[in-house]
Amino acid sequence: xxxxLLDHGAGGKVAHELTTRLLLPKFxxxxxxxxxDGAIFExxxxxxxFSTDTFTVDPIFFPGGDIGDLAVNGTVNDVAxxxxxxxxxxxxxxxxxxxxxxxxxxxxxxxxxxxxxARVLLVTxxxxxxxxxxxxxxxxxxSGIGFIPEGVDIGSGEAQPGDKVILSGTMAxxxxxxxxxxxxxxxxxxxxxxxxxxxxxxxxxxAVTRAVHVLRDPTRGGVGTTxxxxxxxxSVGIRLDEASLPVKKEVAGICExxxxxxxxxxxxxxxxxxxxxxxxxAVLQSIQKDQFGKDACIIGDVxxxxxxxxxxxxxxxxxxxxxxxxxxxxxxxx
Amino acid sequence: MTINFSEAYRNPxxxxxxxxxxxxxSTRPIRLMEVCGTHTMxxxxxxxxxxxxxxxxxxxxxxxxxxxxxxxxxxAFVELARRDDVAIATFGDLMRVPGxxxxxxxxxxxxxxxxxxxxxxxxxxLARETPQKKVVFLGVGFETTxxxxxxxxxxxxxxxxxxxxxxxxxxxxxxxxxxxMANPDVRxxxxxxxxxxxxxxxxxxxxxFFDAHKLPSVVTGFEPVDIxxxxxxxxxxxxxxxxxxxxxxxxxxxxEGNVQAQQVxxxxxxxxxxxxxxLGVIPGSGLAFRxxxxxxxxVVHFDLQLTExxxxxxxxxxxxxxxxxxxxxCALFRKVCTPMNPVGPCMVxxxxxxxxxxRYST
Numbered sequence: 001x002x003x004x005l006l007d008h009g010a011g012g013k014v015a016h017e018l019t020t021r022l023l024l025p026k027f028x029x030x031x032x033x034x035x036x037d038g039a040i041f042e043x044x045x046x047x048x049x050f051s052t053d054t055f056t057v058d059p060i061f062f063p064g065g066d067i068g069d070l071a072v073n074g075t076v077n078d079v080a081x082x083x084x085x086x087x088x089x090x091x092x093x094x095x096x097x098x099x100x101x102x103x104x105x106x107x108x109x110x111x112x113x114x115x116x117x118a119r120v121l122l123v124t125x126x127x128x129x130x131x132x133x134x135x136x137x138x139x140x141x142x143s144g145i146g147f148i149p150e151g152v153d154i155g156s157g158e159a160q161p162g163d164k165v166i167l168s169g170t171m172a173x174x175x176x177x178x179x180x181x182x183x184x185x186x187x188x189x190x191x192x193x194x195x196x197x198x199x200x201x202x203x204x205x206x207a208v209t210r211a212v213h214v215l216r217d218p219t220r221g222g223v224g225t226t227x228x229x230x231x232x233x234x235s236v237g238i239r240l241d242e243a244s245l246p247v248k249k250e251v252a253g254i255c256e257x258x259x260x261x262x263x264x265x266x267x268x269x270x271x272x273x274x275x276x277x278x279x280x281x282a283v284l285q286s287i288q289k290d291q292f293g294k295d296a297c298i299i300g301d302v303x304x305x306x307x308x309x310x311x312x313x314x315x316x317x318x319x320x321x322x323x324x325x326x327x328x329x330x331x332x333x334x
Numbered sequence: 335m336t337i338n339f340s341e342a343y344r345n346p347x348x349x350x351x352x353x354x355x356x357x358x359x360s361t362r363p364i365r366l367m368e369v370c371g372t373h374t375m376x377x378x379x380x381x382x383x384x385x386x387x388x389x390x391x392x393x394x395x396x397x398x399x400x401x402x403x404x405x406x407x408x409x410a411f412v413e414l415a416r417r418d419d420v421a422i423a424t425f426g427d428l429m430r431v432p433g434x435x436x437x438x439x440x441x442x443x444x445x446x447x448x449x450x451x452x453x454x455x456x457x458x459x460l461a462r463e464t465p466q467k468k469v470v471f472l473g474v475g476f477e478t479t480x481x482x483x484x485x486x487x488x489x490x491x492x493x494x495x496x497x498x499x500x501x502x503x504x505x506x507x508x509x510x511x512x513x514x515m516a517n518p519d520v521r522x523x524x525x526x527x528x529x530x531x532x533x534x535x536x537x538x539x540x541x542x543f544f545d546a547h548k549l550p551s552v553v554t555g556f557e558p559v560d561i562x563x564x565x566x567x568x569x570x571x572x573x574x575x576x577x578x579x580x581x582x583x584x585x586x587x588x589x590e591g592n593v594q595a596q597q598v599x600x601x602x603x604x605x606x607x608x609x610x611x612x613l614g615v616i617p618g619s620g621l622a623f624r625x626x627x628x629x630x631x632x633v634v635h636f637d638l639q640l641t642e643x644x645x646x647x648x649x650x651x652x653x654x655x656x657x658x659x660x661x662x663x664c665a666l667f668r669k670v671c672t673p674m675n676p677v678g679p680c681m682v683x684x685x686x687x688x689x690x691x692x693r694y695s696t
Contacts, residue, residue: 243346250540256340261379316349316558323693 004099008129018127022105027114027122031088039071046150049084051075052143054092058178060107064173064182067140068110070268074219075144076118076176078258080199081215081271083154083206086118092141093126097132107138118197120144146199151210158213160232163302164280166273168201168287169194169295170246171223175265176254190250194292196269201290203271208286214274217267221325224263226272227300227310228324240300240312240322264325274302344380352562353385359657365391365521366393366568367514367657369507370528371398374687378694380558390565393657394687396510396613397528399475400427401655401679401686402607406640407503408433408679414470414501414636415446421467422448423457428472430682434643454479454486454500461498470632473502479531480504480621481595484602487623487630501632502621505608507531508584509619511543513610519658524550524568526561529583534599536591537581544579555583576634602627609642611651611679651678654687661691668692 007014024032060067072089081087091111095104115122173194181281182189198217205212212214214234218226223245231238247255247262255262276284280298287293300312310322342348368374374394377383377690383392391461396402412433415422423437429439429450442448447467451457457471473483483500507528514520522599527540532553545553554564564582571577581587599621608620623631632638645652649671650664661667661680674688680686 252340312381314379314381314558315344316346316380316382317353317385318349318385318558319380320381320694 002101003225004095004097004101004104004129006097006129006131008095008127015127015244022101023108023125023127026108027115029121029123030300031121031123035113041174047084047148048257049079049146049148050143051078051082052141053078054139054141054172056136056139057178058136059178059181062177062193063191064177065195066107066110067138068107069114069193069195071140071142072114072118072120073197073268074110075142076120076197077217077271079144079146079153080197080202081217082146082148083202083212084148085203086120086124086144086146086199086288088145089115089120090143091122093125093127094135094139095127095129096135096137097129104138114197118199121196136238141229149206152206152212154215155214159230159236159238159302160213160276161236161276161302161304163213163274164277164298165227165238165240165300165302166275166280166284166287166296167223167246167299168271168293169197169269169272170248171267172251172255172265173248174261175222175252176260176262177259178266179260180254189254191248191254194267194269196292198269198271198292201271201287201293202270204286204290205283208282209275209279212273212275212283214272216272218270218272219268220266222262222264223270223272223334224261224310224322225325227322228275230272231310232308234302235307237303237308238300238310239303240310242315244297244299245299246295246299255266263322277301338608340557343555343559347561348559349385349562352559352566356390356562356566356569357387359566359573360387360389361573363389363391364523364569364572365393365657366524366526366565367393367522367645368526369395369511370526370531371401371683371686372530372672373397373526373528373554374690376556376558378690379563382561384409385562386565387673393522393660394654394690395514395657396610396655397476397507397531398655398680398683398686399429399479399505400683402505402610402613403428403431403474403679404611405434405643405645406609407501408437409435409643410633410638410640411438411472412441412503413638415441415448417636420447420459421464421469421470422446422472423451423460423469424448424461424472425452425474426450427683428474430676431679432676432682454483455489458486458490458493459497461495462493465497468497468499468501470501473500473504476505476507476528476531477534477599478608480603481534481592481598483486484598487602487627488598490630491627498630499632499635500623500630501643502603502691503608504603504622505610506605506619506621508535508539508543509616510610510613511540512546513613513616513619514656515547517656520656522549522657523572525552526564526568527551527553529553529555529560529586530664532583532587532591534592534595536589537587539591540579548577550577552580552582553587555586556597577676608611609673611655613652613656615659621624646677649678651680651688654680661688664688
């Protein structure tokens, strides 16, 4: 078989073949092998974090990864941002009739590799096939469960004046990569998506201190939007230093050309961490030890002034407000 | 020797030094106009106002091509989008601009074929690839973009395409400056002249305007040091009483401009009277297709009847574009008119004065 047929989603023999021949061998483990409606496992005590996300990215393959990587890392990271250790994932596939099986296989392989990297298990899943035109190649939903260690209490509304704002690496890598792969904007560049699992980085941070006030991954809307959300939810002001914002040269160049602001483009392997000032250096060092945190740096402070607003000192010593992204950024005309 | 322009022209020491000199030289209140929308955005993005003394007021002029596109033109775009045989190709900035009833974004959501392109050549390619559709490129822009659209039209002719059209809503800057000064309410002491438009038309294109009004004018680049340097020169010229037309963007702009681009424009277009939102009809400020290119003219082919519609009530875009008021003085600003719910184009376009104020100031 080399393309998905409507039969593969019908629940009969052909569907069973897809599950046993293609899906099971890639993710085989005792919990998945139960093949019930859901996966049952002992609870380890403590609180659970549970998150879901659906991935519809276009194009599905891009430099640095594919929709499978995003689907695993995205949910792993959302669970990790709750301070939880991610453990189990579910996967829901919606496949368009005619989708090449070799592309599906490539994506499933990416997902397996991503799960291994994050040390999570796929324990339950579902597959649906829709007629040609009813979906754009493949949509993936993943949900994830994790367990929150005792004494860890992280949200978005806990930032306090005196906190430092740490960003774990360069901004806008994923957003720019996807943009440059779209029709009409093909660039030859070194831009690569930064999709990566951050749960090990979070465990490292929590080993240094439990006094982490905020953890967020700045995906859609970018660092700018996420910091505004934090400032609003915590009723604090945030001051940024533009000179310390980490951006790769090729990303900055593409943004300049098109009139985009890296502060508002998506990241898929970065986190923002707000910690009390006296713990900042230790936390920063811990992040920098992680393979995905080498470019981590302190980008600003939390203040009591201008609550709900993010203000930035520009590279030339001026000052401006970093507002929330209103809608999609549009490239400039002239 | 190669200079890394983005580093050198963003050097904080140089910027601070220029800011000090501006403060020292600025002794009385003056009003300077930044004509170009990209200047408005750059000034806000780098926090330049926070470095200037209170004596200097910066006003935003009509240099945002989307903002000055007349309501009637936008309604015509919407009418074209609604046709089943038409695929609209447009710069992204036009998608959200509100007409009197709808916008291209709304029409697209309702099923109209509207495609965002990044270059007019993409629209030519689209026409070749979809022979069953009439592809209409919405030509909005100043002299910066008009030459590439002229080149696209010529390329379409070479391919003998009969399904490629352009709606020309192009405008030219020097005529707009002249019309601005005819407004008795406008009080401007000096001009920060556009950078990219000047790359095409050259500094001498502003000579008639300068000779008529003798106001200090500096063609300025877009990096923070460029802008501060331009402002410093204007302040010094005013303090010394020595108005002049100066080129502050010598690394990109010459006195005669890009002659080849001008030739392409002259081959394809001729001047016409054009309606500017907020400024009314300005004689000779638009670009219409020359006779031999009439087949490409969307207005002619689709027999579009343009009706002037009244501006939305309370919208001060016209006054803002003339520099006679600032966005916070508009009754609708922030209360009704926001980037997600724009009333006038000044809020929608990324280069619009109101969008810049909304994003960057308190």
